[in-house]
Amino acid sequence: MLSEIPIDLEKVSRENRDREILRVGIIAELDAVNLYEQLAAMAEREEVKKVLLDIAKEEKTHMGEFQALLLKEDTEQVEELEHGKKEVEEMME
Numbered sequence: 567m568l569s570e571i572p573i574d575l576e577k578v579s580r581e582n583r584d585r586e587i588l589r590v591g592i593i594a595e596l597d598a599v600n601l602y603e604q605l606a607a608m609a610e611r612e613e614v615k616k617v618l619l620d621i622a623k624e625e626k627t628h629m630g631e632f633q634a635l636l637l638k639e640d641t642e643q644v645e646e647l648e649h650g651k652k653e654v655e656e657m658m659e
Contacts, residue, residue, distance in 0.1 A: 568622040571590050572593065573586055573590065575590075580583045583659075584639060585636060585639050585640050586638040588632050588633075588635050588639065589632075589636065590634040590648045591634060592626075592629055592632045593637070595626070595629035595632065596606045596625075596629060598622070599622045599625045599626055599629070602618045602619070602621050602622035602625065603618070603619065603622050605618050606618035606622065625637065652659070
């Protein structure tokens with residue numbers, strides 16, 4: 567993503583806009599996690615790796631904050647996450 571919003575939020579209905587904003591936030595944080603973890607894997611100095619991985623961990627927390635808000639706003643999302651979890655559990659048996 568790298569700073570691009572994948573959806574025109576102006577075209578989203580007012581009732582769905584906050585949900586979409588939260589999803590964009592999740593995408594941005596996940597993108598940041600991937601970036602920092604990839605940079606850490608390439609870094610040569612241990613202190614650089616350590617800082618990058620710490621920042622990636624913080625981004626995961628931010629992602630969780632956005633998700634917690636989204637799950638309060640979108641009951642279908644809650645149901646589908648649970649459905650996906652059950653599918654994976656069945657596959658792993």
